[in-house]
Amino acid sequence: MSLNLSLSIDAQSRETLAVQLRNAFRTQIEEGALRPGTRVPSSRQLAADLGVSRSVVVEAYEQLCAEGYLVSQHGSGTSVATAARTDLGSALTPDDRAPAAALCDLRTGGLHDSTFPRQDWIRAVSAVVTSAGRRELGYAPPSGLPVVRHTLAGYLGRVRGVRTRPEHLMITSGFAQGLALLCRELRDRGHDTLGVEDPGHPGEWEFIAEAGLRPVGIPVDGEGIRVDALAASGVRAALVTPASQFPTGATLSAQRRAHLVAWAEEVDGYVIEDDFDAALVAPAQRMPALQSLAPDRVIYAGSASKVLAPALRLGWLAIPPGLTARVERVRAGWDIGCSGLEQLAFARLIDTGAFDRHLRRLGADVQKRRQAVQQFVTRHLPDVTVLGRNGGLQAYLVLPARCAEEAMVQAARRRSVLIRGGRFYALRADDRPPALVLGYAGVRGPELGRGLAGIAAAYRETTGRGG
Template identity: 40%
Template sequence: MEGRRNAKAADFLQLDTGQAPAGGLAEWLAGRLRHAISDGRLPVGSRLPATRVLAAELGVSRGVVTEAYQRLGEDGHIAGRGRHGTVVVAAPLTVPVPSPRARPAAARLFTDGEPGADVYDALRAAPARVDLTPGLPDLAAFPRAAWLRAERDVLADLPAAALGYGDPRGAPELRRAVAAWLARYRGIRVDPAEVLIVAGTAQALGLIAHVLRAEGISELAVEDPGSLGARQHLRNAGMRTPPVPVDTEGIRVDALSATGAPAVLLTPAHQFPTGVVLGGGRRRALMAWAAGQGGLVVEDDYDAEHRYDRPPVPALRAMLPDRVVYAGSVSKLLAPALRVGWVVAPPRYREALVDAKRFMDLGNPVLPQLVLARLMESGALERHLRCLRGRHRQRRDAMIAAFAEHLPRAVVHGAAAGLHLMVTFDGVRDGDDSALAAAAFAEGVKAHPLSWHTQLPYAPGLVLGYAASPPAAVEAGVALLARAHMVTGARP
């Protein structure tokens, strides 16, 4: 700032640079904009002035405005939208005073024991001040401008014949792009003809269960703790899901053998919800189990691309192609709403899976497949992944720091990768994590009790996603969790 005599004002939000402290103009501007977003003067969806326009109105350098916008972008409050400018995408959060009237509704959602799918869906739809639901990606980071460019390019080149019914296996362009992506990022060498495009991992599990049941297999063992959603999909498809305990090295293969189950569902790259990586010894034991007992591994490559403090680990499919059905998706990389995933299966299951897909829905919509293929081939998806890693690391660090400040006795698990943390608590009695999640929801925070994702006895805790919330919201959410922790009578 050049001095108080040269201070200027802008009509936009009645900004007056004369109010800024010396040497702190960018920080002052970011604070004023943040306050305007918080109190509703800049609602979600509104557009900010271009940096050069606001800089000219305020009589400051463009770099000052750019730095202020960058700070708000890092906090997740605004995002660039290409030709549509810079748009408000999320409001700052403060710790609210809870309403006692909210508690009965929360208690109905968080009953003891495994919830039904209706409860699971009701929680997903319920509003909250801070959404720390696991498995929710940063939807505000969806690359809209890159997607629109790719879509325009695809439509410009698209022949009329391509708008008819497509190949039930998926568009050849996307199958080629997925094969290249898997080779580059997961160490999987696969021919595009082996790739089946599906409507996300949920449909993949349903198709796999259908094919296995046709072979007389009605048991698919699952990790414990393990995903409640995956378990519900498998059960809906008629499969029994015997639990196999997980420890710090991953699934216990000796316990898997003891179940007698002919197949198992695993998340080996970043186990949900504990976050452990399947260790080398366990991988060798698993390969011996598959070879010796003719066992089948269904590999859900959950969160494989989202890693921060450890090197990548190879996919099981790369090590044991004849005994692994591999499933992946872009739900956590782009958005669940796209409903795009893929399955790579051993030859004996390939045609049966294609038939099951054909008779279920005739194949995924072709246009989104072609757009995604263009993003993969152009390098746009790779650039998006690099950007996400930085954002997610900041949010993960904010959650860990908030627990250290507000709940220092909590034990944080699985921080090296992924989009969520598992947290266990000293002083919370067995089975009381549902009450803790209910109290947190009454305070305005959505999270999963760990007991939802277990069939066997396990330490009580919570499963918390951090990817969808900016650092300030993550910190506010953990502060509210600490208040809920006190309400339940547990030790901080």
């Protein structure tokens, strides 16, 4: 293959070689340097050109194929997709938009836009704007309006058992900003690593690396993060999703919770609790926030992105009292706070009870979808196991060992169903079983049915089984 690519990768970088390579391709495709239809070098050729192992290139190509940037065809190699995406969204939602031709996008992302409570939001904004005076239209304090923090402290205590006070809450521009602030604070405290769940969220790992910490993958199992592995890793801070592990959906067990906070105490470290979709966990399985066990060691983080809409850019941190002033100082140097009007509208949504009603409706809808996926798998995908049945906006489907994960992803794609394999969410290459991660909340109900049918057909094609 004679095509020369101007790609450079840096062996000293905190990012893995595969991530660097994937990012380099994405940039070139998005900027138009690599045109749709352009053939890219074979993995063998590119590995030789760059002086890296072939598995690095294979991994990068597989992710780019799963994301719709590249297409790989038997016999004719790999080329830039004709419908390759040209925008990426935020760092935490790296690729949640479908190519125009896609029938059904079951990649993890978020909620379908029909779930946004438009009338409630319009009423809340209208009430806030109608009565806004000089104070409401002026600069809000960087950490958020006191009246909003007061409402939020009450809400988080009532719904999640969070033990905090308004003065230790900070309203952030989504969880992304909260995470960036915390990474900065950890770095200032001498940390250079952050333990992260593996599998987990690749967008977050990139984000953490950009914020100057090296993400260290810690395995998870049916009870959530393995605290024994965390303790052995040498890190002194960890980012976890205890309510519903992303993407396996496991709830962190009571015993693990106790071990996790004991570990944080022992290493004089911190746990960041990402509670972004706890409201959608089945009520019977919902446990109080981890933070309630150790408000001095657990930094609680929430977000409106997965319960309302990412466009609001609304998130919040409940910060241990000993850290609040320092995090506030860092924040003050970054921006002058979030939109006061939006904060007030959100608080009004809570105060009027509209938010609770919305979450009840949304939770019931999400659970119905989860059950539909489970029933479908039981009927049509023999030998497939669904992990974490109680939470999350995605189902982690463990495939039988004989099933080639990437072949399944590609077979689904040929049926215009976009889905990712488990490897996309893995930080360390290991020998975990093949899997699919099915985001079921971003499409309308009938579309979900069509997507599932496409997956069943892909399963039959790749395994020669299924009904």
